[in-house]
Amino acid sequence: MTAQHEVFSGSTLKTPVSMLGEGPTYDPQTETAWWFDIVGRKLFEYALEAETFKIHDLPEMGSVLARIDDERQIVATETGLHLRQRASGKLDLITPIEADNPLTRSNDGRVHPCGALWIGTMGKNAEAKAGAIYHVARGVVSRLYPDITIPNSICFSPDGTVAYFADTDAAQLMRVEIDPATALPVGEPAVFYEHRGKGGLDGSICDAEGTIWNARWGAGCIDAYSPEGKRIISLEVPASQTTCPAFVGETANRLLVTSARENLSAEQLDQDPNAGSTFLLGHPVKGRFEPDYSL
Template identity: 45%
Template sequence: MTTQVYDARKCQLGEGPLWHPERQQLFWFDILGRKLLTRDASDSKDWDFDEEVSAAGWIDEATLLIASATGLWRFDLRDGSRSIISPLERDNAVTRSNDGRADPWGGFWIGTMGYNAEKGAGAIYRLYQGQLRKLFGEITISNTICFAPNRSTAYFSDTATGKVMRVALDRSGWPDAAPEVFLDLTAGGLNPDGAVVDKSGTLWIAQWGAGRVAAYAPSGQFTQAIDVPAAHTTCPAFGGKDLGDLLITSARQGIPDAQLTEQAKDGRTFIVEKIAQGVPEPRVIL
């Protein structure tokens, strides 16, 4: 089980990896670099934006939903054009989008946070059937948004608390109870970042500052950790032909300049092949 470099481009804040199941292609973001990046078997490409972009879902073969600092957008991969789906804290200059993921009902959950991680400035929202509704407020750093494969549960975190929460969902995918603590990582000084759930219900979570992605069973029991040659791992995603590979973004943000040598792998995107069985990312239904 070896962690290899999947893409050598160095992101200041790599985030939001999405494996597009129809295109068989990975998309991800450099939030601070204001870029969407991609690569497939034959080519790599990136698009520049005029504001921070952080997370995506797929609408169809040629179209993504993209979360930016001010809105949720329909983005055309053919010509790079975009059109607004819904504003997102557009009148709040303190915040930007952060972690997000499509849910199994075709909705899209998106979290916000302050540019400087201002305490309680962010929130988590759900876009569903054309409406954007706030689910949870007073979030400092929204992260870990993902869903159990049996549709029973959503996970999320406020990284600043060191805790991963879970919340029961109703038949339409709305929270159906108060959130409860699933993982308390404070004793180990671990910082929950982005996460994804595999076919067995195991949660794979990047832990900022620890240089790893850790796996936890549905019971919350730790099962294994994958070492990554970058201190700030940010988010994993399953991809590859059979969804058996784990792709991992990372960041250079917060790394001392003296450590950011030409050989340093911080900010690159990594792959661990044949590690578990993922599930396809759901289509966003607008």
Template identity: 40%
Template sequence: MADILAPEIVSELGEGPIWSDGRLYWFDILGKRLFSAPPDGAVPRIWQFDEHFSAAGRIPGGLILASETALWRFDPETGTKARLVALEADRPETRSNDGRADRQGGFWIGTMGKTAPIPENGALYRYYRGELRRLRSGIAIPNAICFAPDGRRGYFADTRQDRIFTWPLDAEGWPEAEPEVFHDFAAVDGGPDGAVVDAEGALWVALWGGSRVLRLRPDGSADAEIALPASQITCPAFGGDLRRLYVTSAWAGLDAGARAAEPEAGRVFAAKVAVPGLPEPMVALDGTP
């Protein structure tokens, strides 16, 4: 049975949860908002933006945020942000989507079309010590960005293809060779959305349209799942003692009847897991690890 964090908050498109300094942060991409809440029921904090924000990573003194036009340094105490580097700022038809820090201090972020998720619009980038580099284009809906415990393997999905890919990484976290299929979801109820890796190297994958989070072992086989009271499950994150899995969800695209049937859609769920997660790495903004 899953609990609900901050039940007063309902997101049209909840995404990008990350645990930092005793609080969970997450986004409503379509609502252009960032939320933060501790697990003790205290009043959440809300920041309203003027563009779409979707993902975050930890940095000293705050967070790195990804938006439709840039990567930003954000101070939760003051609510101020400063632009680090442009991200497809010249392409108003796209926005950022899923993202996560790698084990070497880099930050990966995907982009996609705002209204038409076609391969020509999507790409995958890595920000590393002040430089943003495009790693791959032709991805319709980039998702499931996460990394093996030793940092030598990355994962990403194209939700439109119903596949998660695995990609070998070098000692500095740059891709080597070509990605290979890790798991095919063609026969699974729901498509792969966000994902996070636990201490055993297994992926917890949110299933958009599947009402659950699925655990995939490092060999790609499924061995556990957590059922949730919403169909559009978007992204998991470990928090607290790292045995708590927080999962965002969405009501975007549901008609009135479907929303009535899913009153919890758009909320953040929390469930205990047997295998702990890993702390989110710090992102290096310059030459300092």
């Protein structure tokens, strides 16, 4: 069965473009969306209802943010997990991850309902098998999967018993059973979806019904996959290098999508004028809010 295709409906946020927009998330307590420009070393803060934003400069490349409580956040960077004071923006390294390796940085990551974090690392120039995927629980770091080139698509099923992830370079979305109390694997990963065709698997989120929404880098779309591994719909996004979606809004019923302009030539940018923009899609979804990270 051919997946349904839906043309773009929604809006482009009136925020500066990112060289490599990534890691969007949403804090329903403050109705605020957050995302990164990894290469630009910036953190975006966007008030969804007021449509206002702030841009915070970072001392190094960051890619993942999660709420801890009303006053604190966790930020994953090229040296590990930093405690961020929301009021001041002050960062303190509390959990080093590959901090002694200047060739790698953090990439995709997500918090499990139990409060543990899965976080991926990769070479700063996407060197083959330079990265890994880690499990972090209350500061304890465990390496789950080594030899990863571009870690992406980390997300969890609604009941917390399944984790998904991808190495974009391998073009396979993987599925593995995990302990819902710890987010640690209890089985071996298996191929959930073998990608063929245009673009590559980038960031993903899993909704309240177990549908996986994946940004397809190089194809300008968000694809939805059923829990059985079937692509069921593709939502058009007006930027070719889509990177990651997030559920936003009062009921988590909308998709915010980041994109990138990295490595596009002047000629390609002429054909892709929205590259690096952030979008709100019009297609309704049954999303979930991200859980807090447990220190």
